[in-house]
Amino acid sequence: MFRPHTLWLALCAASLTHAAAANTASAQHLEPVQINASASTSPLTRHAAGSSRLNLTLMQTPASLTVLERADIEAMGALNTQDILKGVPGVVFADPPGSAGSVFYRGFGSGSLSQLYNGISVQYDAIAARPVDSWIVQRLEALGGASGFLNGAGAVGGTLNVITKVADDSGPISRVVLGLGERTQLAASWQRSLGASAHVLRVELNRSEGALWTQGREREATQLAASWRAPLASGATHTLALEHQHERVDQPYWGTPMLRDAQGGVSGALRFDPATYGVNYNVLDGRYEQTVRWARSILELPLSMATHATHTIYHYDALRDYDNVETYTFKRNNSVVERSNALLQRHDQQVWGSRGELTHHTQLGRHRSDFALGWDWSYNRQTRFPLSVAGPFDQTSPYTPAPSYFLQTPGITRSYTPGATNVLHTVALFAENRTELGAGWALVSALRKDRIALQARNHRSATATNPALFTTATNPALFTTAYHPLTGRLGLVKDLSAQWQVYAQASTAADPPAGVLATAGYSSLRDFDLTRGRQFELGSKWTFDQGRGSATVAVYDITRRNLAITDPNDRTKVIPVGAQSSQGMELSARWQASSAWLLSGHWAHTRARYDAFAETVGGSVVSRAGHTPANVPTVVAGAALRWQANAALGLSLDWRYVGRRWANTANTVWDEAYQLVGLGATLRLTPALQARVRVDNLTDQRYVASLNTSLPYLGAPRSISAVLDLQW
Incomplete structure (x- = not known):
């Protein structure tokens, strides 16, 4: 079907082709493409704001730390912020609509991870960290293990920090990218200094749209970012950064129903009917829609040669809407699919914050x-507007679902009635230090003290499932509590030579016992404190081949205590006595063998267990001690090979392996390991114009991206994308 944007993109393509021809005519030859492999380009010399406020390099940091720069992101062909995580050892991820920030790191899920955006947490990461197009991302930083000392509650398994492009002193930028194929894209970067002054303006624009791999599902997304870097008196600078994101997915895919056994249950390896791959059982007018706005004011003030101050004021405004029928189950001997659970949901979230730092x-x-x-101060308010009808609604063909519509679903109307509002006031003080002890030794320490005040307001009448816990003497609809976590890190680094160091560190974190504080309800608020997590880690980092290669190794032990579990003596109660742990090893390496060849790889082994955990099954309390948490593989590995054949042609091959994962805490349902292969090619048509082609999932592997025993979420099949990239 013809669409206006198709003509628009075609015109852009014609413009790019004309520009390419002009550049070809003016260019006498193609400059050779060389990658500087000197020691100064080693990834271990990179700095990471997401691991410390002391501007430490990776080599100086006593922790497992991965930094992926813009060049790495483009080389791996990452389309969104989750795609970038392919370069982080041990991480697995998925984006099912109801929990699009599903990431697992060192044995822990998104409820126990901090997923930051420019160093800021909105304290709703499992939902708010929905992947966005990677165009506006400058780099990604990943810090493994307990790291509450950085940003407070929610970081037992690790911290992920997405950093976006802003105006800087890198010089003028003029760039346009046109994406072709099933996913069309138009993106542009522009940066200029204003006259002879040091004022710098930067604008980033990205628009993508296209059909996704399941029936009826289409996505459109827009990102617009503008920033202004201005010089002030005494060498100070101020950066104003504004960002607008909008995304809409029509008829979102919620998963593919698995085949049932003769008793209607599920056990053993997940089984699917191949004829249902790509079938979408959601209502035709189903949607996910999100609008996000960011504003940041960043003041950098050098007080002296040795002292520097930074102050950031930020605001986050998000509105998320869901209109879907979300559950599909095989019935009647796997001959029909039953549809149930209609949910109209709105999240209205506002976050204001102020952070000051002095180094x-x-x-x-x-x-x-x-x-x-x-110090770190934030005010976080979120109201949810849920309307749910359980159903079931109908039974339909597994292969050609009968058309249905959300607003025709019995009991559903488009009305937004508030259910509950959670308000978080956070005030924190933090301190860090790195002291050189002599003889190659350095001590790195950090401490953070938070006060998190939580108010939860119930807007609806008390019921058995939403009881009058939200009660105070003066306000029968309001529940208040406060948490006072103290978290820290102590690390010791020993330089064995200029190219080789070893380290040891201990760190702590504090998490909500269940869920996240921005939406915490009855069962996770009453009589509960934050859970406590601690990590011990040993590791080593080194460079080799005159700095052209680098490698890291880390072993760790993490324990999280006081999880919310079913009371073994009273299944109607939940008590904070559970425990979860993980032990593992991570390896990563990168070697620029020559100006033409680059090899990289990583391997991670994780042994994650519930040490003390119980849940109610069929009216009885059952222990899950010794079992592995769902969606956590034992082994994750990846490798990439890049070859610059000549000045114009570059080729790449990458491989990813994810081991067997369990779908439930009982460890009775699982999905087998899977492997994904990707291919890429880059052709420089002129000095200014480059064409890139990428094939993802080359072997068309069918795999489950996110497991559960109700509705597994499948990963995408083979896909091809191409872009024209013009820079001048």
């Missing part, structure tokens, strides 16, 4: 000592 470089005796001190 100071000094000497303690004859040894260098760097300090960071600061």
Whole structure:
């Protein structure tokens, strides 16, 4: 079907082709493409704001830390922020609509991870960290293990930090990218200095749309970012960064029903009817829609040669809407699919924050000592507007579902009645230090003290499932509580040579016992404190081949205590006594063998277990101690090979392996391991114009991206994408 955007993109393609021809005519030859493999380009010399406020390099940091820069993101062909995670050892991810920020790291899921955006948490990461198009991403930082000392509650398994492009001093930028294929894209970057002044303006624009791989599902997304970097007196600078994101998915895919056994249950390896791959049972007018706006004001103030201050004020505004029928189950001997659980849901979230930091470089005796001190304040308010009808609604063909519509579903109307509002006031003080002890030794420490005040307001009448817990003497609809976590890190680094170091560290974190505080309800608020997590880690980092290669290894042990579990003596109660742990090893390496060949890879082994955990099954309390958490594989591995054949042609091959995962805490249902292969090619048509083609899932592997025993969420089949990239 003809659409206006098709003509628009075609015109853009014609413009790019004309520009390419012009550049070809003006260019006498193609400059050779070389990758500088000197020691200064080693990934271990990169800095990461997501692991410390002391501007430490990866080599100086006593922790497993991965930094993927813009060049890495483009080389791997990452389409969105979750795709970038393919380069982080041990991480698995998926984006089912109801929990699109599903990430698992070191044995823990998204409820126990911090997923930051420019160093900011909106404290609703499992939902708010929905993947966005990667065009506006400058780099991604991943810190493994307990890291509450950075941003407070919610980081037992690790911290992921997405950093977006803003105006900088890198010089003028003019770039347009046109994406072709099933996913069309038009993206542009523009940066300029204003006259002879040091004022810099930058604009980023991205528009993508196209059909997704399941029936009826289409997605459109727009990102617009603008930033202004202005010089102030005394060497200070101020950056104003604004960002608008909008995404809409029509008829979202919620999963593919698995085949049932003769008793109507599920056990063993997941089984599917191949004829149902790609079939979408959602209502035809189903949707997911999100609008997000960010505003940041960043003041950088050098107070002296040794002292520097930074202050950031930020605002986050998000509105998320769901209109879907979300559950599909095989019935009658796997001959029909039953549809149930209609949900109209709206999330209205606002976050305001202020963060101040002061860094100071000094000497303690004859040894260098760097300090960071600061505060973190935020106000987070979220109201949910749920309307749900359980059904079931109908039974339909597994292969050609009968058309149905959301607003024709019995009991559903488009009305938004507030259910509950959670308000979080967070105030924190933090401090960090790195002191050189001599003889190659350095001590790295951090401490953070939070006060998290939570107010939960019930807008509806009390019921058995939504009782009058939300009660105070003065306000029968309001529940209040406060948490006071103290988290920290202590690490020791030993430089064995200029190219080789070893380290040891201990760190802590604090998480909600269940769910997230921005939506916490009855069962996870009453009589509960935050869970406590701690990690011990040993590791080593080194460079080789005159800096052209680098490698890291880490072993760790993480324990999280006081999870919410069913009371073994009273199944109607939940008590905070559960425990979960993980032990593992991570390896990563990168080697620029020559100016033409680049090899990289990573391997992670995780042994995750419930040490003490019980749940109610059929009216009885059953222990799950010794079992593996759902969706956590034992082994995750990846490798990539890039070959610059000549000045114009580059080829790449990448491979990813994810081991067997369990779908339930009983460990009775699982999905087998899977492997994905990708191919890429880059052709430089002129000095300014480049064409890139990528094939994902080359072997068309059918795999489950997110497991459960009700509705597994399948990963995408083979896909091909191509772009024209013009820079001048």
